[in-house]
Amino acid sequence: MALLDDPDGRHWGYQLSKTSGVRSGVLYPILTRMLCEEWLTDGWEDPNTIAGKRPPRRYYELTDEGRLALGGVLQEARRDSRFVGLPRLIERFA
Amino acid sequence: MNVASWPMLLLAIVVYGFAPGFLLRLIVLAYKHDDPRREELIAELYAVPRLKRPFWVAEQLETALFDGLVPRIRWTLTGRIILRWHLKSGVKMNRKHPDTFWIPSEEEKAAVQPGTIVRLMFQQSDGWVERMWVVVEKVSRRRLVGWLDNQPLDFPRLYPGKMIKFRSTHIIDIAGDPVPVCAECEPTILPVCSSCGSRSSAIEAGDTPVS
Numbered sequence: 444m445a446l447l448d449d450p451d452g453r454h455w456g457y458q459l460s461k462t463s464g465v466r467s468g469v470l471y472p473i474l475t476r477m478l479c480e481e482w483l484t485d486g487w488e489d490p491n492t493i494a495g496k497r498p499p500r501r502y503y504e505l506t507d508e509g510r511l512a513l514g515g516v517l518q519e520a521r522r523d524s525r526f527v528g529l530p531r532l533i534e535r536f537a
Numbered sequence: 538m539n540v541a542s543w544p545m546l547l548l549a550i551v552v553y554g555f556a557p558g559f560l561l562r563l564i565v566l567a568y569k570h571d572d573p574r575r576e577e578l579i580a581e582l583y584a585v586p587r588l589k590r591p592f593w594v595a596e597q598l599e600t601a602l603f604d605g606l607v608p609r610i611r612w613t614l615t616g617r618i619i620l621r622w623h624l625k626s627g628v629k630m631n632r633k634h635p636d637t638f639w640i641p642s643e644e645e646k647a648a649v650q651p652g653t654i655v656r657l658m659f660q661q662s663d664g665w666v667e668r669m670w671v672v673v674e675k676v677s678r679r680r681l682v683g684w685l686d687n688q689p690l691d692f693p694r695l696y697p698g699k700m701i702k703f704r705s706t707h708i709i710d711i712a713g714d715p716v717p718v719c720a721e722c723e724p725t726i727l728p729v730c731s732s733c734g735s736r737s738s739a740i741e742a743g744d745t746p747v748s
Contacts, residue, residue, distance in 0.1 A: 456577065457584040457593075467581075468596040470602055471574065485573070499576040500584065 453502040482509030557590035567605030625658040626707035656710035
């Protein structure tokens with residue numbers, strides 16, 4: 444859902460962890476699986492654009508397939524009784 | 538300034554400054570050397586607020602142990618303990634199935650020389666068997682040495698060009714003409730040309746040969 448907050452933008456690992464509330468120890472394996480499923484593509488920052496002395500960060504972008512798949516997951520969540528109490532959250536990302 | 542605060546200041550610098558980066562560089566070694574997470578996590582550390590870094594690094598230790606170290610240990614054991622392979626004796630198979638399992642005669646096997654291509658049966662500990670061709674490199678009284686001339690379907694740590702030691706009892710077939718020559722004469726995957734004895738440049742460069 445955090446990815447759908449900005450479906451066309453670049454997402455960074457730590458930022459995703461903060462937005463989604465998922466611990467980084469859980470998040471990175473999820474991102475790896477999504478990469479294998481081709482829901483995400485990844486890339487690295489251009490070192491020439493980095494201010495300060497730090498290594499380039501890795502970013503993730505949703506693919507068309509990923510947007511469709513996550514959209515489908517949200518549709519399912521709407522119908523799932525376990526998420527009845529979270530209509531605002533789902534509507535925000537849907 | 539209160540002298541007692543100096544140790545605390547030093548401790549704070551170590552805990553929130555030096556230690557997270559140092560420990561993270563050790564932790565990422567659990568991942569394979571070509572895993573992008575090695576560089577990714579080190580770069581992400583700079584995005585984590587300094588006060589949260591020690592806890593964030595501790596989370597990475599947990600993931601590295603299960604996502605990084607366990608698969609590496611499993612791979613190290615694969616082919617050495619798990620899915621270990623051995624050569625099956627063609628002579629024993631022929632004795633067991635004389636009508637259906639043909640093997641070359643003793644005279645034909647005795648005539649095998651460097652450059653001859655022979656077929657061997659490779660079996661894994663789980664029972665998986667593949668019959669693959671090996672190009673003979675050396676022949677001695679007790680055993681032969683050759684290079685695998687096939688791409689295995691499902692044998693960890695077995696690849697074309699790998700050195701195989703075997704006995705004549707392992708030979709289940711002998712190919713027509715002795716082959717291989719070096720890249721200058723004809724393309725080959727062999728590390729050493731049986732014609733002129735020169736080493737293949739691919740092997741010299743450390744590449745794993747691929748058929």
